[in-house]
Amino acid sequence: MYLGIDLGGTRIKISLFAADFTQVAMLTTPTESEKGSQRVMGNLIGSIQQLLSQAQVDAEDLAAAGVGVPGLMDIERGISLFSPNFAQWQDVPIARLIADALGGVPVFIDNDVRVNLFGEWYFGAGRQLKDLVLLTIGTGLGAGVVMEGRVLYGATGSAGEIGHLNMYRRGRPCACGSSGCLGRYVSGRGLIVTAREKIAVTAPGLLQEWLAQGKELTPALLSEAYDKGDRVARETFEETGELLGYGLSSVINLYNPQRIIVGGGVAAAGERLLGPARRIISQHSLEISRRACDLVTAQLGSEAGMIGAAYYASQKLAGTPDYRQS
Numbered sequence: 001m002y003l004g005i006d007l008g009g010t011r012i013k014i015s016l017f018a019a020d021f022t023q024v025a026m027l028t029t030p031t032e033s034e035k036g037s038q039r040v041m042g043n044l045i046g047s048i049q050q051l052l053s054q055a056q057v058d059a060e061d062l063a064a065a066g067v068g069v070p071g072l073m074d075i076e077r078g079i080s081l082f083s084p085n086f087a088q089w090q091d092v093p094i095a096r097l098i099a100d101a102l103g104g105v106p107v108f109i110d111n112d113v114r115v116n117l118f119g120e121w122y123f124g125a126g127r128q129l130k131d132l133v134l135l136t137i138g139t140g141l142g143a144g145v146v147m148e149g150r151v152l153y154g155a156t157g158s159a160g161e162i163g164h165l166n167m168y169r170r171g172r173p174c175a176c177g178s179s180g181c182l183g184r185y186v187s188g189r190g191l192i193v194t195a196r197e198k199i200a201v202t203a204p205g206l207l208q209e210w211l212a213q214g215k216e217l218t219p220a221l222l223s224e225a226y227d228k229g230d231r232v233a234r235e236t237f238e239e240t241g242e243l244l245g246y247g248l249s250s251v252i253n254l255y256n257p258q259r260i261i262v263g264g265g266v267a268a269a270g271e272r273l274l275g276p277a278r279r280i281i282s283q284h285s286l287e288i289s290r291r292a293c294d295l296v297t298a299q300l301g302s303e304a305g306m307i308g309a310a311y312y313a314s315q316k317l318a319g320t321p322d323y324r325q326s
Protein backbone atom coordinates (compact mmCIF):
# COMPACT_ATOMS: atom_id res chain seq x y z
CA MET A 1 0.00 0.00 0.00
CA TYR A 2 1.04 3.58 -0.54
CA LEU A 3 0.34 6.89 1.15
CA GLY A 4 -0.18 9.96 -1.04
CA ILE A 5 0.01 13.28 0.79
CA ASP A 6 -0.84 16.74 -0.50
CA LEU A 7 0.60 19.30 1.93
CA GLY A 8 -1.27 22.49 1.02
CA GLY A 9 -1.13 25.89 2.70
CA THR A 10 -4.71 25.51 3.97
CA ARG A 11 -5.36 21.76 4.11
CA ILE A 12 -3.39 18.55 4.41
CA LYS A 13 -4.95 15.79 2.30
CA ILE A 14 -3.89 12.20 2.81
CA SER A 15 -4.99 9.11 0.92
CA LEU A 16 -4.18 5.46 1.37
CA PHE A 17 -3.91 3.50 -1.87
CA ALA A 18 -3.81 -0.22 -2.58
CA ALA A 19 -0.92 -1.57 -4.67
CA ASP A 20 -2.98 -0.95 -7.85
CA PHE A 21 -3.65 2.68 -6.74
CA THR A 22 -7.31 2.28 -5.95
CA GLN A 23 -8.12 4.58 -3.05
CA VAL A 24 -8.72 2.78 0.23
CA ALA A 25 -9.25 5.71 2.61
CA MET A 26 -8.83 9.47 2.76
CA LEU A 27 -8.53 12.14 5.41
CA THR A 28 -8.33 15.94 5.31
CA THR A 29 -7.14 18.16 8.13
CA PRO A 30 -6.34 21.89 8.52
CA THR A 31 -2.64 22.63 7.94
CA GLU A 32 -2.42 25.57 10.38
CA SER A 33 0.50 26.82 8.32
CA GLU A 34 0.58 30.08 10.31
CA LYS A 35 1.53 28.14 13.48
CA GLY A 36 4.98 26.98 12.41
CA SER A 37 6.64 23.80 11.24
CA GLN A 38 6.31 21.82 14.50
CA ARG A 39 2.55 22.24 14.56
CA VAL A 40 2.19 21.49 10.83
CA MET A 41 4.29 18.33 11.01
CA GLY A 42 2.41 17.29 14.17
CA ASN A 43 -0.90 17.71 12.31
CA LEU A 44 0.46 15.77 9.35
CA ILE A 45 1.83 12.82 11.32
CA GLY A 46 -1.19 12.71 13.65
CA SER A 47 -3.48 12.51 10.63
CA ILE A 48 -1.48 9.70 9.03
CA GLN A 49 -1.76 7.69 12.25
CA GLN A 50 -5.48 8.41 12.48
CA LEU A 51 -6.01 7.34 8.86
CA LEU A 52 -4.04 4.11 9.32
CA SER A 53 -5.93 3.22 12.49
CA GLN A 54 -9.33 3.95 10.85
CA ALA A 55 -8.40 1.75 7.89
CA GLN A 56 -6.92 -0.87 10.26
CA VAL A 57 -3.62 -0.83 8.40
CA ASP A 58 -0.21 -1.17 10.10
CA ALA A 59 2.63 1.15 9.12
CA GLU A 60 4.66 -1.92 8.18
CA ASP A 61 2.12 -2.68 5.43
CA LEU A 62 3.12 0.54 3.69
CA ALA A 63 5.55 0.22 0.80
CA ALA A 64 6.25 3.96 0.62
CA ALA A 65 4.78 7.43 1.09
CA GLY A 66 4.94 10.38 -1.29
CA VAL A 67 4.42 14.03 -0.33
CA GLY A 68 3.73 17.02 -2.58
CA VAL A 69 5.08 20.21 -0.98
CA PRO A 70 4.89 23.82 -2.19
CA GLY A 71 8.06 25.91 -2.37
CA LEU A 72 11.78 25.16 -2.64
CA MET A 73 13.15 21.79 -1.61
CA ASP A 74 16.05 19.37 -1.63
CA ILE A 75 14.26 16.45 -3.27
CA GLU A 76 17.00 13.85 -2.77
CA ARG A 77 17.38 14.61 0.97
CA GLY A 78 13.64 15.04 1.51
CA ILE A 79 13.97 18.51 3.01
CA SER A 80 11.58 21.42 2.43
CA LEU A 81 13.88 24.47 2.34
CA PHE A 82 11.35 27.27 2.14
CA SER A 83 7.64 27.61 1.47
CA PRO A 84 6.18 31.08 0.93
CA ASN A 85 2.84 30.54 2.70
CA PHE A 86 4.19 28.70 5.76
CA ALA A 87 5.30 30.57 8.89
CA GLN A 88 8.53 29.56 10.74
CA TRP A 89 9.35 27.13 8.02
CA GLN A 90 12.97 26.55 7.11
CA ASP A 91 14.88 23.37 6.24
CA VAL A 92 12.12 21.07 7.50
CA PRO A 93 13.22 17.40 7.13
CA ILE A 94 9.75 16.23 6.07
CA ALA A 95 10.81 12.81 4.76
CA ARG A 96 12.78 11.89 7.88
CA LEU A 97 10.10 13.10 10.32
CA ILE A 98 7.41 11.02 8.59
CA ALA A 99 9.70 8.00 8.18
CA ASP A 100 10.62 8.09 11.90
CA ALA A 101 6.94 8.18 12.89
CA LEU A 102 6.13 5.23 10.61
CA GLY A 103 8.95 2.91 11.65
CA GLY A 104 11.23 3.65 8.71
CA VAL A 105 8.84 3.57 5.74
CA PRO A 106 10.56 5.12 2.68
CA VAL A 107 9.24 8.69 2.16
CA PHE A 108 9.78 10.81 -0.95
CA ILE A 109 8.93 14.46 -1.46
CA ASP A 110 8.56 16.55 -4.60
CA ASN A 111 7.12 19.85 -5.71
CA ASP A 112 3.31 20.10 -5.38
CA VAL A 113 2.78 20.86 -9.06
CA ARG A 114 5.01 17.97 -10.13
CA VAL A 115 3.05 15.43 -8.06
CA ASN A 116 -0.10 16.81 -9.72
CA LEU A 117 1.62 16.21 -13.03
CA PHE A 118 2.35 12.59 -12.05
CA GLY A 119 -1.35 12.19 -11.17
CA GLU A 120 -2.72 13.59 -14.43
CA TRP A 121 -0.03 11.82 -16.45
CA TYR A 122 -0.71 8.32 -15.15
CA PHE A 123 -4.36 8.49 -14.11
CA GLY A 124 -5.95 11.58 -15.72
CA ALA A 125 -5.87 13.73 -18.84
CA GLY A 126 -2.30 12.78 -19.77
CA ARG A 127 -2.60 8.98 -19.86
CA GLN A 128 -0.39 7.21 -22.43
CA LEU A 129 1.30 10.43 -23.54
CA LYS A 130 5.05 10.94 -23.74
CA ASP A 131 5.14 14.70 -24.18
CA LEU A 132 2.88 16.88 -22.10
CA VAL A 133 2.70 20.07 -20.09
CA LEU A 134 0.54 20.70 -17.02
CA LEU A 135 -0.40 24.19 -15.89
CA THR A 136 -2.16 24.64 -12.56
CA ILE A 137 -3.90 27.99 -12.39
CA GLY A 138 -4.90 28.60 -8.79
CA THR A 139 -3.98 31.58 -6.66
CA GLY A 140 -0.71 31.51 -8.63
CA LEU A 141 0.47 29.70 -11.76
CA GLY A 142 2.39 26.42 -11.50
CA ALA A 143 3.72 24.19 -14.25
CA GLY A 144 5.38 20.86 -14.92
CA VAL A 145 6.71 19.27 -18.09
CA VAL A 146 7.06 15.69 -19.35
CA MET A 147 9.27 15.27 -22.39
CA GLU A 148 9.97 11.99 -24.14
CA GLY A 149 8.45 10.11 -21.23
CA ARG A 150 10.47 11.91 -18.57
CA VAL A 151 9.53 14.53 -16.03
CA LEU A 152 11.87 17.49 -16.43
CA TYR A 153 13.78 18.62 -13.34
CA GLY A 154 16.77 20.56 -14.64
CA ALA A 155 19.97 21.39 -12.77
CA THR A 156 18.23 22.74 -9.66
CA GLY A 157 14.80 21.10 -9.93
CA SER A 158 13.17 24.21 -11.37
CA ALA A 159 12.79 23.29 -15.05
CA GLY A 160 9.54 24.26 -16.73
CA GLU A 161 8.67 27.29 -14.55
CA ILE A 162 6.28 28.62 -17.15
CA GLY A 163 4.77 31.00 -14.59
CA HIS A 164 7.95 33.05 -14.76
CA LEU A 165 8.05 33.45 -18.54
CA ASN A 166 8.75 37.13 -19.04
CA MET A 167 5.82 38.67 -20.89
CA TYR A 168 6.56 42.39 -20.35
CA ARG A 169 9.81 44.28 -20.01
CA ARG A 170 8.38 46.38 -17.22
CA GLY A 171 5.33 44.62 -15.85
CA ARG A 172 3.92 43.75 -12.46
CA PRO A 173 6.62 42.92 -9.90
CA CYS A 174 6.96 39.21 -9.11
CA ALA A 175 8.04 37.46 -5.89
CA CYS A 176 10.85 35.81 -7.89
CA GLY A 177 12.62 39.19 -8.12
CA SER A 178 11.73 39.80 -11.75
CA SER A 179 8.70 41.59 -13.17
CA GLY A 180 6.20 41.01 -15.96
CA CYS A 181 6.05 37.24 -15.28
CA LEU A 182 3.14 35.30 -16.85
CA GLY A 183 1.93 34.12 -13.43
CA ARG A 184 1.36 37.72 -12.31
CA TYR A 185 -1.42 37.91 -14.91
CA VAL A 186 -2.60 34.36 -15.59
CA SER A 187 -3.59 33.34 -12.04
CA GLY A 188 -6.43 33.92 -9.61
CA ARG A 189 -4.51 36.81 -8.10
CA GLY A 190 -3.67 38.21 -11.54
CA LEU A 191 -7.27 38.10 -12.74
CA ILE A 192 -8.38 40.12 -9.71
CA VAL A 193 -5.65 42.77 -10.22
CA THR A 194 -6.58 43.08 -13.92
CA ALA A 195 -10.28 43.37 -13.10
CA ARG A 196 -9.59 46.07 -10.50
CA GLU A 197 -7.48 48.03 -13.00
CA LYS A 198 -10.35 47.87 -15.48
CA ILE A 199 -13.02 48.78 -12.94
CA ALA A 200 -11.09 51.99 -12.21
CA VAL A 201 -11.40 53.17 -15.83
CA THR A 202 -14.74 51.67 -16.94
CA ALA A 203 -18.25 53.07 -16.59
CA PRO A 204 -20.12 51.28 -13.75
CA GLY A 205 -21.67 47.96 -14.81
CA LEU A 206 -22.99 44.77 -13.26
CA LEU A 207 -19.70 43.79 -11.61
CA GLN A 208 -19.35 47.16 -9.88
CA GLU A 209 -22.96 46.82 -8.75
CA TRP A 210 -22.26 43.41 -7.21
CA LEU A 211 -19.13 44.69 -5.48
CA ALA A 212 -21.10 47.62 -4.07
CA GLN A 213 -23.52 45.05 -2.62
CA GLY A 214 -20.59 43.54 -0.75
CA LYS A 215 -19.83 40.54 -2.98
CA GLU A 216 -16.19 39.48 -3.01
CA LEU A 217 -14.24 39.85 -6.26
CA THR A 218 -13.15 36.30 -7.14
CA PRO A 219 -12.46 34.42 -10.40
CA ALA A 220 -15.84 32.66 -9.93
CA LEU A 221 -17.66 36.01 -9.64
CA LEU A 222 -15.85 37.20 -12.77
CA SER A 223 -17.11 34.10 -14.62
CA GLU A 224 -20.65 34.85 -13.48
CA ALA A 225 -20.39 38.48 -14.63
CA TYR A 226 -18.82 37.35 -17.92
CA ASP A 227 -21.83 35.14 -18.63
CA LYS A 228 -24.15 38.11 -18.08
CA GLY A 229 -22.17 40.17 -20.59
CA ASP A 230 -20.36 42.45 -18.13
CA ARG A 231 -17.74 44.51 -19.95
CA VAL A 232 -15.01 44.43 -17.27
CA ALA A 233 -15.33 40.66 -16.87
CA ARG A 234 -15.27 40.11 -20.65
CA GLU A 235 -12.19 42.29 -21.12
CA THR A 236 -10.45 40.70 -18.14
CA PHE A 237 -10.86 37.13 -19.46
CA GLU A 238 -10.09 38.21 -23.01
CA GLU A 239 -6.81 39.89 -22.06
CA THR A 240 -5.78 37.18 -19.60
CA GLY A 241 -6.65 34.41 -22.06
CA GLU A 242 -4.68 36.13 -24.81
CA LEU A 243 -1.65 36.47 -22.56
CA LEU A 244 -1.97 32.77 -21.69
CA GLY A 245 -2.07 32.10 -25.45
CA TYR A 246 1.16 34.03 -26.05
CA GLY A 247 2.83 32.16 -23.19
CA LEU A 248 1.58 28.79 -24.46
CA SER A 249 2.72 29.59 -28.01
CA SER A 250 6.26 29.78 -26.63
CA VAL A 251 5.67 26.59 -24.63
CA ILE A 252 4.49 24.78 -27.78
CA ASN A 253 7.47 26.07 -29.77
CA LEU A 254 9.93 25.11 -27.02
CA TYR A 255 8.66 21.72 -25.87
CA ASN A 256 6.55 20.44 -28.80
CA PRO A 257 4.04 18.71 -26.43
CA GLN A 258 1.19 16.45 -27.55
CA ARG A 259 -1.10 17.96 -24.94
CA ILE A 260 -1.30 20.93 -22.59
CA ILE A 261 -3.46 20.24 -19.53
CA VAL A 262 -4.88 23.15 -17.57
CA GLY A 263 -5.86 22.43 -13.97
CA GLY A 264 -6.27 24.35 -10.71
CA GLY A 265 -9.29 26.27 -9.40
CA VAL A 266 -9.22 28.95 -12.12
CA ALA A 267 -9.45 26.24 -14.82
CA ALA A 268 -13.18 26.24 -13.94
CA ALA A 269 -13.38 29.39 -16.12
CA GLY A 270 -12.95 26.96 -19.05
CA GLU A 271 -13.41 28.47 -22.51
CA ARG A 272 -13.84 31.99 -21.12
CA LEU A 273 -10.08 31.79 -20.61
CA LEU A 274 -9.03 29.04 -23.02
CA GLY A 275 -10.99 30.43 -26.00
CA PRO A 276 -8.85 33.56 -26.41
CA ALA A 277 -5.75 31.43 -25.68
CA ARG A 278 -6.61 29.04 -28.53
CA ARG A 279 -7.06 31.96 -30.92
CA ILE A 280 -3.63 33.40 -30.10
CA ILE A 281 -1.98 29.96 -30.27
CA SER A 282 -3.43 29.46 -33.77
CA GLN A 283 -1.75 32.71 -34.86
CA HIS A 284 1.55 32.58 -32.98
CA SER A 285 2.87 29.04 -32.60
CA LEU A 286 4.70 26.94 -35.17
CA GLU A 287 2.12 25.28 -37.34
CA ILE A 288 3.43 21.71 -37.30
CA SER A 289 3.89 21.79 -33.52
CA ARG A 290 0.45 23.34 -33.00
CA ARG A 291 -1.32 20.70 -35.08
CA ALA A 292 0.19 17.98 -32.91
CA CYS A 293 -0.96 19.60 -29.65
CA ASP A 294 -4.32 19.97 -27.95
CA LEU A 295 -5.32 22.11 -24.98
CA VAL A 296 -7.61 20.43 -22.43
CA THR A 297 -8.72 20.83 -18.83
CA ALA A 298 -7.47 18.48 -16.09
CA GLN A 299 -9.52 15.40 -15.11
CA LEU A 300 -8.65 14.62 -11.51
CA GLY A 301 -9.27 17.99 -9.87
CA SER A 302 -7.96 18.24 -6.32
CA GLU A 303 -7.36 14.47 -6.13
CA ALA A 304 -4.42 14.60 -8.57
CA GLY A 305 -1.88 15.58 -5.90
CA MET A 306 -2.55 12.61 -3.62
CA ILE A 307 -2.57 9.85 -6.24
CA GLY A 308 0.34 11.52 -8.03
CA ALA A 309 2.40 11.64 -4.83
CA ALA A 310 1.67 7.96 -4.16
CA TYR A 311 2.61 6.97 -7.69
CA TYR A 312 5.76 9.10 -7.57
CA ALA A 313 6.77 7.31 -4.36
CA SER A 314 6.25 3.92 -6.01
CA GLN A 315 8.46 4.98 -8.92
CA LYS A 316 11.21 6.28 -6.64
CA LEU A 317 11.03 3.09 -4.59
CA ALA A 318 11.40 0.98 -7.73
CA GLY A 319 14.46 3.05 -8.51
CA THR A 320 13.12 3.90 -11.96
CA PRO A 321 15.87 6.39 -12.64
CA ASP A 322 13.97 8.62 -15.01
CA TYR A 323 10.35 7.66 -14.32
CA ARG A 324 9.92 6.42 -17.86
CA GLN A 325 6.38 5.34 -18.70
CA SER A 326 6.20 1.65 -19.48
Ligand SMILES: [Zn+2]
Pocket residue numbers: 163164174175176177178179181
Ligand atom coordinates in the same frame (compact mmCIF):
# COMPACT_ATOMS: atom_id res chain seq x y z
ZN1 LIG B 1 8.49 35.65 -11.57
